[in-house]
Amino acid sequence: MGRSAILIDGKVLLDYGMKPADVPEFPVGDVFPEVVIVSHAHLDHSGVVPNLMRSSPSVYMTPVTRELLYILGKDTLKLGMQQGICVFDEKDLNDLMNYAFMTPYRERFWSSGYEFELYDAGHIPGSSSIYMHSERDDINLFYTGDIKLEDTRLLRKADTNLPEADVLIIESTYFGKNHPDRRELERRFVASIEETLDAGGHAIVPCFAIGRTQEIVMVLHAHGITPYVDGMGLSVLRKIKKHLSFVRDGNALVEAFKDARFVTSKNRKKVLSEPSVVVTTAGMLNGGPVLYYINKIKDDPRSKILLTGYQIEGTNGRRLLEEGAIELNGGVVKVRAKVEQYDFSAHADDADLKTLVEMFCERGVEYVFTVHGENAAAFAEWIRENFDCESFAPNLGESFVIE
Numbered sequence: 001m002g003r004s005a006i007l008i009d010g011k012v013l014l015d016y017g018m019k020p021a022d023v024p025e026f027p028v029g030d031v032f033p034e035v036v037i038v039s040h041a042h043l044d045h046s047g048v049v050p051n052l053m054r055s056s057p058s059v060y061m062t063p064v065t066r067e068l069l070y071i072l073g074k075d076t077l078k079l080g081m082q083q084g085i086c087v088f089d090e091k092d093l094n095d096l097m098n099y100a101f102m103t104p105y106r107e108r109f110w111s112s113g114y115e116f117e118l119y120d121a122g123h124i125p126g127s128s129s130i131y132m133h134s135e136r137d138d139i140n141l142f143y144t145g146d147i148k149l150e151d152t153r154l155l156r157k158a159d160t161n162l163p164e165a166d167v168l169i170i171e172s173t174y175f176g177k178n179h180p181d182r183r184e185l186e187r188r189f190v191a192s193i194e195e196t197l198d199a200g201g202h203a204i205v206p207c208f209a210i211g212r213t214q215e216i217v218m219v220l221h222a223h224g225i226t227p228y229v230d231g232m233g234l235s236v237l238r239k240i241k242k243h244l245s246f247v248r249d250g251n252a253l254v255e256a257f258k259d260a261r262f263v264t265s266k267n268r269k270k271v272l273s274e275p276s277v278v279v280t281t282a283g284m285l286n287g288g289p290v291l292y293y294i295n296k297i298k299d300d301p302r303s304k305i306l307l308t309g310y311q312i313e314g315t316n317g318r319r320l321l322e323e324g325a326i327e328l329n330g331g332v333v334k335v336r337a338k339v340e341q342y343d344f345s346a347h348a349d350d351a352d353l354k355t356l357v358e359m360f361c362e363r364g365v366e367y368v369f370t371v372h373g374e375n376a377a378a379f380a381e382w383i384r385e386n387f388d389c390e391s392f393a394p395n396l397g398e399s400f401v402i403e
């Protein structure tokens with residue numbers, strides 16, 4: 001977890017992620033691929049792709065992924081400068097922007113003797129699952145990347161009209177867990193915000209910049225709530241607006257943001273002058289303007305922090321849930337404002353993951369690899385028990401020979 005990369009035949013690299021930490025963690029070992037396919041723009045899948053540019057591989061991704069990778073790349077560079085650890089430099093990032101091939105969904109392309117096709121994965125704007133065919137070995141492989149099989153306000157559900165594969169590599173983030181009904185979730189979320197405003201408090205909604213910020217603004221707009229929006233979610237919106245065919249309803253997205261009030265560091269002070277809803281980054285409270293707002297409302301029991309997703313271990317958001325305190329300005333402070341958590345996940349849940357595996361197994365998949373999740377081993381075991389195929393949960397750096 002946290003640094004996805006799959007190397008095939010020593011030549012083709014699917015994703016090359018980074019785990020952000022005090023010392024950023026890379027996928028294992030040095031790699032010099034001929035071809036790199038990036039499934040989507042989350043750091044854990046694409047964070048160190050710029051590092052690969054020194055060996056001049058052919059890199060493919062959707063146009064939206066390329067745009068979003070640039071924003072995240074600039075942010076990684078900025079953080080690296082502050083911390084004194086630069087994982088790549090400006091030239092690497094510019095080379096990636098200049099030389100990456102922009103690939104639409106459902107269009108076959110060829111590179112280094114392999115055939116590829118990207119499919120809409122429904123996870124974040126521009127996210128893809130990757131189909132790959134080796135002409136030499138006549139083997140088909142399908143890698144889900146991060147995938148969501150349910151419509152959200154922002155995105156269409158993943159394309160499930162998929163080709164047959166001999167090898168399936170599937171994410172397993174939510175194996176063993178199901179999501180609540182989305183309408184019911186929205187209803188509870190909106191009711192809680194209205195109750196907070198009625199009580200004279202502020203509702204602070206921490207969100208990831210990519211996908212979640214836009215989704216939450218659309219949810220609020222649909223329920224007649226006008227939020228303030230602060231942080232990197234706004235620059236992400238500008239990039240997405242250049243490629244509206246990648247979202248479910250471009251007009252609805254644009255309309256929702258017309259109604260929102262944008263905040264910059266200059267007018268931030270005015271935001272909390274009356275009961276307000278603030279949608280802001282970072283989603284797990286590790287930096288960003290969200291800490292400014294929490295600092296202001298932390299002692300106000302009428303105010304509320306509404307977390308919009310899973311909080312990974314070691315993050316400030318997790319600490320808030322477990323200890324009712326967060327790291328702020330170099331110390332640990334108690335938070336008296338209320339804290340709630342809502343599962344607006346962008347991943348397939350247990351039932352969807354099982355459906356996806358069944359779909360591939362019924363059409364003759366021979367090997368399934370379960371990756372990217374705390375429960376990958378249990379998922380692999382469930383597959384072995386229920387289907388006539390081999391299944392593995394690979395360890396970091398482990399190799400497999402398919403014959």
Ligand SMILES: [Zn+2]
Pocket residue numbers: 040042045123146
């Ligand atoms: Zn992701």
